[in-house]
Amino acid sequence: MSFHAFSGTDTYLASPELRDSVNVASALEKPLLVRGEPGTGKTVLAEAIAENLVMPLLTWNIKSTSKAQEGLYVYDTVQRLNDARFGDKDITDISQYIKYGPLGQSFLTDQRVVLLIDEIDKADMEFPNDLLHELDRMSFFVHETGKQHSAQFRPIVVITSNNEKELPDAFLRRCVFHYIAFPDKAEMEDIIRVHHPDVEAELLRQVLLRFYWLRDLPELRKKPSTSELIDWIAALRRGGVSTESIESELPFLGVLMKRENDLEAVMAAHRRGRVN
Amino acid sequence: MFVDFFYHLRGYGLKVTITEWLSLMRALAIGHSRADLHVFYNLARCLMVKREADFDNYDRAFASFFMGVENHFDISDELLEWLSKPELPRELTDEERAKLEALDLDELRERFKELLDEQKERHDGGNRWIGTGGMSPFGHGGEHPTGVRIGGAGGGRSAVQVATDRRFRNLRSDRILDTRQIGLALRRLRKLDKDEGPEELDIDETIDSSARNAGEIDLVFRPPKRNRIKLLLLIDVGGSMDPHTLLCERLFSAAHKANHFKKFEFKFFHNCVYENLYTDISRWKGEPTSRILKRLDHTWSVCLVGDAWMSPYELTHTGGAIDYYHTNQVTGLDWLRKFRDRCPNSIWLNPEPRRIWNAPTIHLIRQVFPMFELTIDGLTEGIDVLRGIRPNRALAA
Numbered sequence: 001m002s003f004h005a006f007s008g009t010d011t012y013l014a015s016p017e018l019r020d021s022v023n024v025a026s027a028l029e030k031p032l033l034v035r036g037e038p039g040t041g042k043t044v045l046a047e048a049i050a051e052n053l054v055m056p057l058l059t060w061n062i063k064s065t066s067k068a069q070e071g072l073y074v075y076d077t078v079q080r081l082n083d084a085r086f087g088d089k090d091i092t093d094i095s096q097y098i099k100y101g102p103l104g105q106s107f108l109t110d111q112r113v114v115l116l117i118d119e120i121d122k123a124d125m126e127f128p129n130d131l132l133h134e135l136d137r138m139s140f141f142v143h144e145t146g147k148q149h150s151a152q153f154r155p156i157v158v159i160t161s162n163n164e165k166e167l168p169d170a171f172l173r174r175c176v177f178h179y180i181a182f183p184d185k186a187e188m189e190d191i192i193r194v195h196h197p198d199v200e201a202e203l204l205r206q207v208l209l210r211f212y213w214l215r216d217l218p219e220l221r222k223k224p225s226t227s228e229l230i231d232w233i234a235a236l237r238r239g240g241v242s243t244e245s246i247e248s249e250l251p252f253l254g255v256l257m258k259r260e261n262d263l264e265a266v267m268a269a270h271r272r273g274r275v276n
Numbered sequence: 277m278f279v280d281f282f283y284h285l286r287g288y289g290l291k292v293t294i295t296e297w298l299s300l301m302r303a304l305a306i307g308h309s310r311a312d313l314h315v316f317y318n319l320a321r322c323l324m325v326k327r328e329a330d331f332d333n334y335d336r337a338f339a340s341f342f343m344g345v346e347n348h349f350d351i352s353d354e355l356l357e358w359l360s361k362p363e364l365p366r367e368l369t370d371e372e373r374a375k376l377e378a379l380d381l382d383e384l385r386e387r388f389k390e391l392l393d394e395q396k397e398r399h400d401g402g403n404r405w406i407g408t409g410g411m412s413p414f415g416h417g418g419e420h421p422t423g424v425r426i427g428g429a430g431g432g433r434s435a436v437q438v439a440t441d442r443r444f445r446n447l448r449s450d451r452i453l454d455t456r457q458i459g460l461a462l463r464r465l466r467k468l469d470k471d472e473g474p475e476e477l478d479i480d481e482t483i484d485s486s487a488r489n490a491g492e493i494d495l496v497f498r499p500p501k502r503n504r505i506k507l508l509l510l511i512d513v514g515g516s517m518d519p520h521t522l523l524c525e526r527l528f529s530a531a532h533k534a535n536h537f538k539k540f541e542f543k544f545f546h547n548c549v550y551e552n553l554y555t556d557i558s559r560w561k562g563e564p565t566s567r568i569l570k571r572l573d574h575t576w577s578v579c580l581v582g583d584a585w586m587s588p589y590e591l592t593h594t595g596g597a598i599d600y601y602h603t604n605q606v607t608g609l610d611w612l613r614k615f616r617d618r619c620p621n622s623i624w625l626n627p628e629p630r631r632i633w634n635a636p637t638i639h640l641i642r643q644v645f646p647m648f649e650l651t652i653d654g655l656t657e658g659i660d661v662l663r664g665i666r667p668n669r670a671l672a673a
Contacts, residue, residue, distance in 0.1 A: 020315060021322040024303050035328060077479055084491055125460060172326035173293055179328040 012048035018178060022049060025176040031135055031157035036180030039226035042160040046116035059116045060102035066123045068130030071103035072140045095145050107138055107151035115155040121162055128171035185212060195230045206246045207233055219265040224256040231255050277354045281341060288337035292324045299323050304355050305384040307391050313435035316351055339439040359385040458530035461655045465662055466503040466536055476500050506539040506575055512582030513544050520627040523650060524581060547586050548608035550597050565611060569618055577662045578615050578622035584638040591637050612644045623658040625650045642671040
């Protein structure tokens with residue numbers, strides 16, 4: 001096989017589907033776009049790939065103000081201006097003022113690296129389109145020095161998105177897409193035991209039953225996530241709520257649901273007696 | 277067969293492009309096929325379906341395509357056949373044609389044959405990867421050493437059975453015009469202008485000027501540039517607008533999120549604009565229209581959203597307002613004209629299709645405001661009018 005085979009690590013259990021997606025992205029040298037609800041391990045995936053394939057990891061955390069150009073390089077004009085003023089440095093070599101961003105660095109290294117572009121949907125709507133050319137060609141041009149840099153070793157690019165904004169079609173076409181499904185009951189139990197090691201089995205059973213019932217309600221605008229479930233369990237335990245009343249009353253629902261509409265929808269469904 | 281699959285997916289409303297489909301062919305040829313329909317299911321999905329909302333459609337398409345033939349479908353035979361006689365989906369765009377030329381089919385064919393030979397030597401008879409028709413250990417339930425289950429796929433179940441489970445049903449979202457598209461269109465709504473306020477350091481000018489100044493730093497400041505668009509959004513709610521609620525919600529939330537306007541206000545009305553406009557229509561909480569008009573001037577743009585569909589007297593008669601306890605002194609049409617006179621640079625967006633626009637009230641309103649369909653194209657045209665790069669023309673009376 002001509003491609004590196006990612007198989008997961010001791011702490012990161014990758015499903016065969018996910019392993020296949022990673023390996024296809026790596027072999028076709030296309031970015032892997034990973035989507036999924038918060039808390040499904042999107043960011044950790046890049047770390048696991050880097051660990052498993054023994055490659056350095058470069059991370060680019062996207063913020064609402066991030067610009068595509070910053071990922072490639074920034075020309076530090078202010079530093080140069082400052083240096084020019086005191087005349088104690090040679091400023092004729094512009095390249096010393098070119099500061100490479102994570103994307104630029106990942107093209108310039110002398111070995112294959114893993115590049116994580118985290119939460120791409122946080123940025124401006126046009127941001128993904130501005131990256132198309134560079135991600136396709138894996139090369140970029142530095143105008144200030146007139147130099148073209150091409151990647152010798154194409155990085156494995158992992159892009160995560162929380163789906164806050166729709167991503168442009170042209171960008172999606174170029175990616176390999178993987179959706180990490182929300183953990184099922186058994187997986188969720190393991191996650192909860194990490195946070196509440198001494199939780200009572202009956203409480204846990206009841207809570208999970210309600211939680212997954214709630215998430216299945218079609219009328220919810222925002223489904224509660226793992227972290228909210230963990231908070232809910234903490235609230236229930238601290239409040240000393242009995243397991244029976246979890247079933248009959250759904251106490252402390254405000255910890256799980258943050259929207260008024262959703263809260264009403266849940267209460268209405270509960271009254272309709274759809275809990276079985 | 278593969279080409280059929282491509283069209284089959286398209287038939288299920290998946291926007292698969294040839295570029296993506298060629299990626300699949302390449303992935304298969306370099307050894308990702310493994311002759312297992314489970315693997316093929318995931319491979320084809322991760323390369324051709326890019327939204328989890330489409331996963332359910334993909335499952336339905338996959339199940340109906342492979343139902344019944346799954347045991348006879350040999351991916352390597354199919355691929356070999358395709359590579360030796362590449363049949364292509366029709367209607368290639370230039371970009372796709374370029375992609376196809378970049379993909380060297382001869383080379384892929386050689387690579388795939390080598391791979392096949394290699395496998396035959398290594399696993400004489402045992403054929404772990406190729407031609408076992410779904411018996412490969414990959415992708416099955418109990419195989420993973422750490423014992424992790426594959427999203428619901430129990431051991432031994434076929435890929436088609438897994439697809440018929442329709443696990444991603446809840447992720448569907450049948451959208452018409454999404455917030456992103458509206459947001460993108462609204463983004464074009466800007467007129468940059470010098471603005472008052474604290475000045476900003478102009479780095480480029482400072483460098484140029486300092487260089488001309490023999491290296492002595494000369495700081496150059498300039499007034500910041502700001503968008504000078506002031507937008508008032510008036511949305512018709514209730515009644516005949518109910519079917520369009522979702523669309524209006526999206527327009528509203530996109531406009532609300534767009535933070536590049538100099539000023540942005542929104543109000544609701546019911547059926548037509550009369551004495552009051554509302555910030556919360558369910559509680560009739562509002563503001564007199566005359567007071568709002570006073571705040572506006574020609575630098576504002578008004579964007580009205582409504583179906584303009586009502587009884588003629590609701591538009592042209594005093595006392596014609598749709599709510600029976602409300603006796604309006606000024607006709608709806610006159611209120612609309614007041615807005616137009618105050619803010620000439622205004623438009624009307626109509627969620628109803630253009631073909632019914634000869635209805636009497638729509639026709640009358642079109643003589644006051646230029647009207648556009650509330651679709652991506654209509655919205656873009658309307659925004660060009662607001663930006664002043666397309667003539668602002670209402671119908672002649």
